[in-house]
Amino acid sequence: MKRVTVKGKKWYYFHPWIYAKSLVDDGEASPGECVEVYTTRGQFLGSAFFNPHSKIVLRFYSREKREFDYHFVRNKLERALEWRRSLYPGENSFRVLFGESDGVPGLVVDKYGDGLVIQVLSYGVERHKKDVIYALQDLFSPSFIFEKGDSSLRAEEGLPLADRLHHGEIPESLQIEVSGLKYLVDIAGGQKTGFYFDQRENRERVASLVKGTRALDIFSYTGGFTLHLLKAGFSRVYAVDRSKSALALLMKNVELNSFERERVVPIEKEAFQFLDEMLLSGIKFDVIILDPPSFARKRGQVEEAVNGFKVLHDRAIRLLEPGGYIVTFSCSHYITGEALLESFTVPAMNLRRHFVLLERLGQAKDHPVLLGFRESEYLKGFVLKETT
Structure with a gap:
């Protein structure tokens, strides 16, 4: 070398x-x-x-002198898979490998039942992709290997943006089960690799903490939090997303899990527009979930992102029933937990609403945080309850 x-x-x-x-x-x-x-x-x-x-x-x-080859990748994948299986016994869908945190910089591998979706986000993995594909085929014998290649991180590496099917065929209707709930997943047309495995434990935890009858799930995507709230007994969940296809899949997921369709109100609209309109409606909610896309993809966007969170939190607090819960997240490693919490505290104080912090949340265990590498810790969240 x-x-x-x-x-x-x-x-x-x-x-x-x-x-x-x-x-x-x-x-x-x-x-x-x-x-x-x-x-x-x-x-x-x-x-x-x-x-x-x-x-x-x-x-x-x-940290040793060695080439990146089939045997190296296979060993990393075996160790990562063994660990995930110990984390989620009996589960068949999860993140197998999380880039630098698992020792393979720029490679993401998600397992969807017996199929695999990968993201190649570094030039090094791109150059050695044949070794990666061979290792995946030998270790998993998957029904398909699909590469989701639309991430902006590829452009930053000087790589083209293009999806590619490396092996097998993608089923027309891909169904997985996560935490006892069933989901239909669109891996080719959906966000990220199709499903947000990073919120797995958070969905379960939030559903066990919050109480009430009416909930609002902003940025609902295909219904991860919505389904868990229905399972927890909420009689009505408003699911808001700007994506028509995501909401259509959400409603299919509601039916797939045998929940009554009338318990969900799907709303195709931009989040901030919806919140402003709801302020005029008089409707309020016992629980509000805020899980937006990244507001800060670059360091220079942090100030604007924090201001955006302040507006988002102000609107949410105004729509909250007294004594209700707000669960808020940021998925940008540039936004610290402290900054996210401050962006909630300021509008809460301005509105003279008092909250307690029930719990801090982070990314799922199959998205491990590598110590000394703060970029690997991107998801921060808080469960907040108003005190009356």
Whole structure:
């Protein structure tokens, strides 16, 4: 492998990324090539993917001198799969591998029953994709391997945006079961890989904590929280999403789980528009779930994102019945938990509404947070209850 030299002491602490500004000598490596990384003093730091097209010029996959090949990937997948099976015994759908947190930077593998959906988000994995596909086929014998290639992170790596079916055929109607509930999933046309496994434990926990009869699920997508609220006994759930296809799938999921359709009010509308209109209706809710898409995809968007959360929380508090619950999330690693909580506290104080923090929430266990790598901790949430 070629030798690449970097400067700076930050990298001694095993952060899996090195940025372009710290590169001293690229060793004439090509995009996606495996390289050995050294400091200017000659200290070996590890083996990494090299990509001159990205701000993240090096992504470590090992702290030893070794190539990234079939055997390496297979070993990582076996360990990750064993761990997930211990986390979710009896479950057949979950995130198998979560990029850097599982030692394979830029690779995401989600298991949907006997099929697999992957995301390739680094040039290194792209260059070695054949080894990845072979390892997945040998370990899982899947009915299909579908690559979801529409992430903006691929563009940042200098990679084309395109989906690809690597193996088998995608069923016309893909059904999975998660936490005792059934879901129809659109992996090709849906968001991310089709389903948000990262909210698995949060859905269960929230449904066990909140009480009431009428709930509002903003940014409902295909009904993860809606279904759990129905299961918990809520008589009416308003599900709001701007995607017509997502709401159609949500209603199919309601029927799939034998819940009465009339208990759900699907509303195709932009969240902020809906909230403003609801303020005029006089309808209020015992529970409000706020699970928006990322408000800050870049560091420079944080201030605008926090302001957006303040508006969102202000509207939600106004629509809450006295003594009700608000559950709020942010899925951007740029937004800290403290910033999210502050964006709720400010409008609550302005409205003279008093809340207690019942519980802090994070991403599911199959999305592990790698210590020293704060970018891997992106999902933060809070369960808040008004005190009367």
